[in-house]
Amino acid sequence: RKEVEQDPGPFNVPEGATVAFNCTYSNSASQSFFWYRQDCRKEPKLLMSVYSSGNEDGRFTAQLNRASQYISLLIRDSKLSDSATYLCVVRKDSGGYQKVTFGTGTKLQVIP
Amino acid sequence: DAGITQSPRHKVTETGTPVTLRCHQTENHRYMYWYRQDPGHGLRLIHYSYGVKDTDKGEVSDGYSVSRSKTEDFLLTLESATSSQTSVYFCAISESSQPRGTEQYFGPGTRLTVT
Numbered sequence: 001r002k003e004v005e006q007d008p009g010p011f012n013v014p015e016g017a018t019v020a021f022n023c024t025y026s027n028s029a030s031q032s033f034f035w036y037r038q039d040c041r042k043e044p045k046l047l048m049s050v051y052s053s054g055n056e057d058g059r060f061t062a063q064l065n066r067a068s069q070y071i072s073l074l075i076r077d078s079k080l081s082d083s084a085t086y087l088c089v090v091r092k093d094s095g096g097y098q099k100v101t102f103g104t105g106t107k108l109q110v111i112p
Numbered sequence: 113d114a115g116i117t118q119s120p121r122h123k124v125t126e127t128g129t130p131v132t133l134r135c136h137q138t139e140n141h142r143y144m145y146w147y148r149q150d151p152g153h154g155l156r157l158i159h160y161s162y163g164v165k166d167t168d169k170g171e172v173s174d175g176y177s178v179s180r181s182k183t184e185d186f187l188l189t190l191e192s193a194t195s196s197q198t199s200v201y202f203c204a205i206s207e208s209s210q211p212r213g214t215e216q217y218f219g220p221g222t223r224l225t226v227t
Contacts, residue, residue, distance in 0.1 A: 004154065034215060043202055043218035043219060044155070044202070045218070100157065102156075104153060
């Protein structure tokens with residue numbers, strides 16, 4: 001089983017729609033969680049951290065469920081510019097450094 | 113955007129030749145990382161550095177070496193390139209490795225093709 005698993009998609013949604021992605025992780029000792037966004041042929045960029053209480057940034061909401069070991073990302077009122085691949089990232093302490101594991105990403109295509 | 117540059121941005125080389133990729137940062141961040149990204153895999157850590165002359169291996173370090181002689185520069189060397197090392201290489205930096213430290217910021221990537 002992969003340490004971090006994501007549905008690769010693609011998720012094709014119309015503009016204005018709400019879309020949600022989940023990401024599951026296998027190591028219950030994981031400590032920090034993030035969503036990154038990666039545009040085609042570009043570098044990943046931090047979208048948001050995911051906190052235990054859930055957090056929101058504009059149209060984006062991230063949730064963490066430690067009991068079921070998954071994190072989620074909800075995008076409301078989708079824009080064409082949201083089209084990208086969304087990477088789930090999990091971090092845990094591993095003998096002196098933070099081991100960071102990236103998911104393979106979920107591709108979102110927002111359609112006019 | 114974080115001040116991270118990578119050079120070269122694209123390179124084609126032949127099997128068996130040495131290749132060095134450079135990462136340069138202007139943020140004075142302590143931690144630097146080299147990742148590779150391949151289809152079907154997430155970003156995978158090759159090596160990382162936690163200070164000048166302080167480096168350690170990541171999960172896919174075989175065939176790669178690194179050096180960091182200055183805070184701002186982190187070099188990745190493929191001693192003898194193989195076709196399996198064809199990939200996109202990303203450098204990343206972070207201010208801290210602590211759980212609540214600042215997050216990783218990535219350079220624009222280097223596309224390496226080994227023929």
